[in-house]
Amino acid sequence: MPVVIALPTGRVRDTCLDIIEGSGMPAKKLRNAGRNLVVDDGDYRYILGKPSDIPTLISQGLADLALVGNDVTEESEVEMAELIDTGRGRCFMAIAGPPAVAERFTGQPSPLMGLRVASKYGRMAQRTFESWGAHVKVLHLNGSVELAPALGLVDCIFDIVQTGNTLRANGLVVVKRTEEVSLRLVANPCALQLRWESLRDAVDSVRDFVNGG
Numbered sequence: 001m002p003v004v005i006a007l008p009t010g011r012v013r014d015t016c017l018d019i020i021e022g023s024g025m026p027a028k029k030l031r032n033a034g035r036n037l038v039v040d041d042g043d044y045r046y047i048l049g050k051p052s053d054i055p056t057l058i059s060q061g062l063a064d065l066a067l068v069g070n071d072v073t074e075e076s077e078v079e080m081a082e083l084i085d086t087g088r089g090r091c092f093m094a095i096a097g098p099p100a101v102a103e104r105f106t107g108q109p110s111p112l113m114g115l116r117v118a119s120k121y122g123r124m125a126q127r128t129f130e131s132w133g134a135h136v137k138v139l140h141l142n143g144s145v146e147l148a149p150a151l152g153l154v155d156c157i158f159d160i161v162q163t164g165n166t167l168r169a170n171g172l173v174v175v176k177r178t179e180e181v182s183l184r185l186v187a188n189p190c191a192l193q194l195r196w197e198s199l200r201d202a203v204d205s206v207r208d209f210v211n212g213g
């Protein structure tokens with residue numbers, strides 16, 4: 001039975017392929033996958049999914065392991081075992097908005113009360129503001145959240161930032177950096193219990209790779 005690893009498409013796809021390859025797992029077919037979403041290579045099966053769908057692939061037992069950002073794991077309600085912080089694919093979570101909104105973040109929580117916030121990460125956004133004692137209105141959007149302040153829909157956004165180019169292009173600035181993000185190796189907890197001997201090599205090789213071994 002192959003070891004099944006779920007990998008995210010999009011922004012972090014290439015970084016994930018570098019981790020797979022650097023860890024000594026077969027990556028050639030994966031690099032040439034084109035639009036194939038399931039790639040079998042040797043003892044491994046790779047499933048490519050949208051980052052936000054990776055927790056479902058894990059929870060439904062379709063994948064034993066996955067590489068995914070902690071932005072996704074923290075937003076998800078799915079129970080996953082985090083095994084390794086790869087330190088790769090570094091980004092950060094931030095509140096961003098038009099420069100004028102920054103003033104509301106300088107005082108006590110009260111100026112934040114009633115703030116309207118757009119995010120793909122509704123649960124994390126709510127938790128972040130709650131931790132500051134601020135009650136805000138979070139509007140869930142599936143993407144292009146940077147549009148929302150420009151359209152007057154919200155005061156600010158809570159989003160992942162990598163280069164900052166998307167914010168700059170939309171006239172937004174980082175108001176508060178809240179959490180660091182990197183790719184994590186996660187596992188289905190049942191697979192860990194039942195199939196550890198099969199998974200051990202993959203997990204150890206990722207650990208060796210990220211530790212520079």
Ligand code: PRP
Nearest residue numbers: 011143144159160161162163164165166
């Ligand atoms: C994220 C985020 C920003 C962008 C930030 O979207 O929501 O839009 O990346 O990256 P930057 O700081 O390098 O400009 P992502 O591409 O992950 O997904 P989406 O386009 O599907 O929302």
